[in-house]
Amino acid sequence: MxxxxxxxxxxxxxxxxxxxxxxxxxxxxxxxxxxxxxxxxxxxxxxxxxxxxxxxxxxxxxxxxxxxxxxxxxxxxxxxxxxxxxxxxxxxxxxxxxxxxxxxxxxxxxxxxxxxxxxxxxxxxxxxxxxxxxxxxxxxxxxxxxxxxxxxxxxxxxxxxxxxxxxxxxxxxxxxxxxxxxxxTSPWVTAIWESQRQAIMADAAWAGGAYTEQPEKGLRAAAASLETWVRHWDWMDKEFTDNRQVVGWLNERTADAAKNWDANDFIYQTRAEDLxxxxxxxxxxxxxxxxxxxxxxxxxxxxxxxxxxxxxxxxxxxxxxxxxxxxxxxxxxxxxx
Amino acid sequence: MxxxxxxxxxxxxxxxxxxxxxxxxxxxxxxxxxxxxxxxxxxxxxxxxxxxxxxxxxxxxxxxxxxxxxxxxxxxxxxxxxxxxxxxxxxxxxxxxxxxxxxxxxxxxxxxxxxxxxxxxxxxxxxxxxxxxxxxxxxxxxxxxxxxxxxxxxxxxxxxxxxxxxxxxxxxxxxxxxxxxxxxTSPWVTAIWESQRQAIMADAAWAGGAYTEQPEKGLRAAAASLETWVRHWDWMDKEFTDNRQVVGWLNERTADAAKNWDANDFIYQTRAEDLxxxxxxxxxxxxxxxxxxxxxxxxxxxxxxxxxxxxxxxxxxxxxxxxxxxxxxxxxxxxxx
The missing domain is CATH 3.40.50.1820 (Alpha/Beta hydrolase fold, catalytic domain)
Known part of the structure; x- marks a missing residue:
């Protein structure tokens, strides 16, 4: 590629x-x-x-x-x-x-x-x-x-x-x-962003955006979702020999997001896409x-x-x-x- | 169909x-x-x-x-x-x-x-x-x-x-x-379930599964994700004339899930699929x-x-x-x- x-x-x-x-x-x-x-x-x-x-x-x-x-x-x-x-x-x-x-x-x-x-x-x-x-x-x-x-x-x-x-x-x-x-931006894409925003907001630590520490669980859930959306089953089903390996892989992948992403920044950037x-x-x-x-x-x-x-x-x-x-x-x- | x-x-x-x-x-x-x-x-x-x-x-x-x-x-x-x-x-x-x-x-x-x-x-x-x-x-x-x-x-x-x-x-x-x-169950499917389980668990109300009331926000975030995964853009982009209609539609669709689903049941059934x-x-x-x-x-x-x-x-x-x-x-x- x-x-x-x-x-x-x-x-x-x-x-x-x-x-x-x-x-x-x-x-x-x-x-x-x-x-x-x-x-x-x-x-x-x-x-x-x-x-x-x-x-x-x-x-x-x-x-x-x-x-x-x-x-x-x-x-x-x-x-x-x-x-x-x-x-x-x-x-x-x-x-x-x-x-x-x-x-x-x-x-x-x-x-x-x-x-x-x-x-x-x-x-x-x-x-x-x-x-x-x-x-x-x-x-x-x-x-x-x-x-x-x-x-x-x-x-x-x-x-x-x-x-x-x-x-x-x-x-x-x-x-x-x-x-x-x-x-x-199509309805399809907004649906994907909205479900990820909801995952962040489901974390009480998000506090309506006025958090003092990142809502880490919500961010990781959103990132786990995005990690899947940006892939394709043809790749993923070749990459892993056992479906249960995926859970650990998602945890590794989302550790960076939780460390480097800010929840409000993610919400604002995805809403900019919606517009x-x-x-x-x-x-x-x-x-x-x-x-x-x-x-x-x-x-x-x-x-x-x-x-x-x-x-x-x-x-x-x-x-x-x-x-x-x-x-x-x-x-x-x-x-x- | x-x-x-x-x-x-x-x-x-x-x-x-x-x-x-x-x-x-x-x-x-x-x-x-x-x-x-x-x-x-x-x-x-x-x-x-x-x-x-x-x-x-x-x-x-x-x-x-x-x-x-x-x-x-x-x-x-x-x-x-x-x-x-x-x-x-x-x-x-x-x-x-x-x-x-x-x-x-x-x-x-x-x-x-x-x-x-x-x-x-x-x-x-x-x-x-x-x-x-x-x-x-x-x-x-x-x-x-x-x-x-x-x-x-x-x-x-x-x-x-x-x-x-x-x-x-x-x-x-x-x-x-x-x-x-x-x-x-393929790695692909497990990735999807895992990201939805994480959305539920991101809700502090989930309390490690020992909740007294449903973790409604987490359940709705998981349901919003699933609502999108079970669709296809060809349908969704025809169904809505404006991408921002999707947010309200997701909220309507997930109200039932929040009312009728139990968070642990969802987690256990999806894990049964993983197995x-x-x-x-x-x-x-x-x-x-x-x-x-x-x-x-x-x-x-x-x-x-x-x-x-x-x-x-x-x-x-x-x-x-x-x-x-x-x-x-x-x-x-x-x-x-």
């Missing part, structure tokens, strides 16, 4: 890039950076106070300023989520591109319910995918002073943001590459038809969490779309890790 | 039945009956104290005593689970058959953690699908004095019991009809090959909870098997309600 992702992305970017290659840039540890949003007004009218985004960059902006790629993480993911795609010879080659790997609202690194000083926890206003993208646009246009991106690449929820970039800022991106993603619709309640096919960017849509052939049907529909309506289905028995994990 | 189920079952039973039709029996309210198991020894060696099964019968046993059909419910289902298949002109026609609709260990009607006087809640010993079947065999052989069943029919977990009947008592059943079911393997750890294909009964296997074509692959595998190995896939966009709910 990683190979296919790298190959397909590389080909798309080569086509989308109209100017020559930039100077090579030695790979190395990219320093974490911060962009202040100030008081950031959401589409709901509410305001996130003292907003900020965090990010790293790889590579160098070329003279034509046309090799910048924004990469956006999946739910609860950080700017490290795409590291497997970034490196010399990989699709996101810092020798060619100026790569901006950003955190996004609510992931615990950028401004989030878990780290806001003035609006902590349940006081944080609910943001949308469109708000995530507006904040990123501020980073790109004001912080990095870029008029245009070569591409926006995103896995899963990152892909939702990529679609939203193409819809919100059609003149400012050349290519959009959503992987195992969708341009609007996601590039047509904003209008005609979906028409909204897709207005996307001007070259689009490379890469759903997983057996993805149960974000089934490929949405990408197929989008590919029929986006004028310059290419559909490359990742043929994988790993479900949503076809996204590469 | 109900029509297909009725037609396919009817055809299978007509072939399996070697003798003529019995006298017609007027349909009407079937009185609830009880069969005492006494102290019931499980395959683990543990004993369920003061065990009993509950059941109803429809129709009349014919003179040849060869028209008895045992029908077994799905997880948390009762003997009413199959009412849609039972009636004049339906597959399970009381005019032709003597139908035994039984409750099964742990469903809250038969002996269960929730109603045991001497081993309540977490003191109840863990039973298996094989134990469920051994108890039913006692009801059939001793309680009803039947040497042989025309068929054992079951939906989902009821189908697991049907497979187990064919494996445990090969000389005593003519036909076995597992619907949306599997002959052994299910007609080969008991031996060679699965060989165990299937030893089934002598005529088998009608009816998986749902798009069932995510009990994917059809297992039924296809079973159909290749059971000597007298017929596979009729229920072509449905309703996932596991292809089972008919």
């Amino acid at each position: 990683r190979k296919l992702l790298n190959a397909a992305l590389g080909a798309c970017l080569a086509v989308a890039m109209t100017a020559g290659a930039a100077n090579a840039d030695a790979p190395g540890a990219a320093p974490h950076q911060r962009f202040d949003l100030g008081d950031f007004r959401l589409e709901s009218g509410q305001v996130i106070e003292k907003g900020f985004l965090t990010y790293v960059t790889h590579g160098t902006l070329n003279e034509q300023r046309n090799n910048a790629i924004l990469v956006l993480p999946s739910l609860m993911g950080t700017h490290h989520r795409h590291d497997f795609l970034i490196g010399p010879g990989k699709a996101l080659d810092p020798g060619k591109y100026f790569i901006i790997a950003a955190d996004t609202l609510g992931n615990g690194r950028a401004i989030s319910p878990s780290n806001s000083e003035t609006q902590p926890g349940p006081k944080f206003p609910q943001f949308s995918i469109r708000d995530m993208v507006d904040a990123q646009h501020r980073l790109v246009a004001e912080g990095l002073e870029l008029d245009r991106l070569l591409a926006v690449v995103g896995l899963s929820m990152g892909g939702m943001q990529a679609y939203q970039w193409a819809a919100s800022f059609p003149d400012e991106i050349a290519a959009v590459i959503p992987i195992v993603s969708m341009a609007r 996601h619709d590039i047509a904003k309640g209008g005609d979906y096919a028409e909204a897709l038809a207005r996307i001007q960017a070259r689009a490379l849509l890469m759903p997983g052939s057996q993805d149960l969490l974000h089934p490929p049907a949405d990408s197929r529909f989008a590919a029929r309506h986006i004028p310059r779309a290419t559909l490359v289905e990742i043929d994988s028995d790993q479900g949503h994990m076809a996204s590469g890790s | 109900r029509k297909l189920l009725n037609a396919a079952l009817g055809a299978c039973l007509a072939v399996a039945m070697t003798a003529g039709a019995a006298n017609a029996d007027a349909p009407g309210a079937a009185p609830h009956q009880r069969f005492d198991l006494g102290d019931f020894r499980l395959e683990s060696g543990q004993v369920i104290e003061k065990g009993f099964l509950t059941y109803v019968t429809h129709g009349t046993l014919n003179e040849q005593r060869n028209n008895a059909i045992l029908v077994l419910p799905s997880l948390m289902g009762t003997h009413h689970r199959h009412d849609f298949l039972i009636g004049p002109g339906k597959a399970l026609d009381p005019g032709k058959y003597f139908i035994i609709a039984a409750d099964t260990l742990g469903n809250g009607r038969a002996i269960s953690p929730s109603n045991s006087e001497t081993q309540p809640g977490p003191k109840f010993p863990q039973f298996s699908i094989r134990d469920m079947v051994d108890a039913q065999h006692r009801l059939v052989a001793e309680g009803l004095e039947l040497d042989r069943l025309l068929a054992v029919v079951g939906l989902s977990m009821g189908g697991m019991q049907a497979y187990q009947w064919a494996a445990s008592f090969p000389d005593e059943i003519a036909a076995v009809i597992p619907i949306v079911s599997m002959a052994r 299910h393997d007609i080969a008991k750890g031996g060679d699965y294909a060989e165990a299937l090959a030893r089934i002598q009964a005529r088998a009608l296997l009816m998986p749902g074509s798009q069932d995510l909870l009990h994917p059809p692959a297992d039924s296809r595998f079973a159909a290749r190995h059971i000597p007298r098997a017929t596979l009729v896939e229920i072509d449905s966009d309703q996932g596991h709910m292809a089972s008919g309600s």
